Amino acid sequence: MLSGIKLSKIYNGREILKNVSIKVEPGKIVSLIGPSGSGKTTLIRALSMLDLPESGSVSLDNKKYVFPLKRSDITPPWPKVSVVFQQLFIWPHLTLRKNIELPLLVRGILNENKKHLNELYQMFNMEEFIDRFPNQVSLGQRQRSALVRALALKPKYLLLDEITSSLDVEQSAIILSHLDTIKKRGIGIIMVAHNIDFAMSNADLVCFMEDGKIVKQGKPFEFLLESKDKRISNFINNASLGSANVRMYFGKEEFQAYHLALLERLPKNSVITIIGGLGTTWYNPMGDKYKIYNEMRIKKNIVWNMLMYKYGTEDRRLAKEHPDLNNFFTLSSSIKTMADININSDGTVILQIFDPIPTVIEIKNRTLANSYIHYYNDLIKHSKKFLG
Secondary structure (H helix, E strand, C coil), X not given: CEEEEEEEEEECCEEEEEEEEEEECCCCEEEEECCCCXXXXXXXXXXXXXXXXXXXXXXXXXXXXXXXXXXXHCCCXXXXXXXXXXXXXXXXXXXXHHHHHHHHHHHCCCHHHHHHHHHHHHHCCCCCCCCCCHXXXXXXXXXXXXXXXXXXXXXXXXXXXXXXXXXXXXXXXXXXXXXXXXXXXXXXXXXXXXXXXXXXXXXXXXEEEECCEEEEEEXXXXXXXXXXXXXXXXXXXXXXXXXXXXXXXXXXXXXHHHHHHHHHHCCCCCEEEEEEEECHHHHHHHCCHHHHXXXXXXXXCCEEEEEEEECCHHHHXXXXXXXXXXXXXXCCCCCCCCCCEEEECCCEEEEEECCCCCEEEEEECHHHHHHHHHHHHHHHCCCEEECC
16 A cells, blocks of 8 residues: 655645645555645655655555655655656657666666566557657657556556646547556556546545645545535536536445435425336335435425336325325326436436446436426326326
């Protein structure tokens, strides 16, 4: 494990890191997000000991460094810990192959690592451009070269500082796919990312930094569903690209968290319109969280307008005990429509899949939401009121 405990760093009299603690295990990805100037790059440099912190400690597996220390007092953790910066630092007068081989050549271990290098070139699909100069390839190809150069020395931990900040969506997706491969090889990754979609994808843990501190850490879906901390939720929304209008939540835990967060963010007296209710199918993955959901819905007076294919015991109970909150209709068997579409009054549409694992696909599009409401109103004309 690579960890930093209570790290502090001062530049020109200003405290950049304020007792920051972070850790990453082999085969895990930790994403660092937050506004510019919050200390993310400084934290990366402190963990790699490129800049020594004033206080705190860094532990690298069984080796612990307790600061303050002088540069002469430590053995640098490289290449066990390798760093890739946004600037890349690729020599313009060398081909990409020579750039990658240079650290191995300097250490006198190039020949014994030729097979390893060829495997990396194939993994990153670099055969076509590996012998070109940096000015002859795209930025995304140079970025891949910088990653391969770091991996050439077989690090156990990889620290990445905004490596996709200048890349388009397609190139970012390519880099992301490679990070997933690296992770599966047992390498721990801490990455600073400005693109929220990139930061959340494949991350095991997300840390939000502000003013030199990690103010929140948690699983990616916990950030995407953040509603209590407006500073964080506004940052997530503002930093997301257009693709963030579609988000997916997988598994029982994320399914439950999404629906609870939805009720939290919807104002009182809101309406959730459901096309294609399937009886107990939705209640089952909610598990014991359904009781919390139901109590919250009643307290906030949130109405379900639902067209059902079939109904269960809970649907009967709701229709009888809370008819003002549950406008249920049964769909005609002759009508074929996609199962379980929810239209929320905040303009989001969700599609739900229950087999093999419960999944929520959320689409933020007011026009689409309005279209589905019109569709619902048309279907009502061919449906019967369900009274329980």
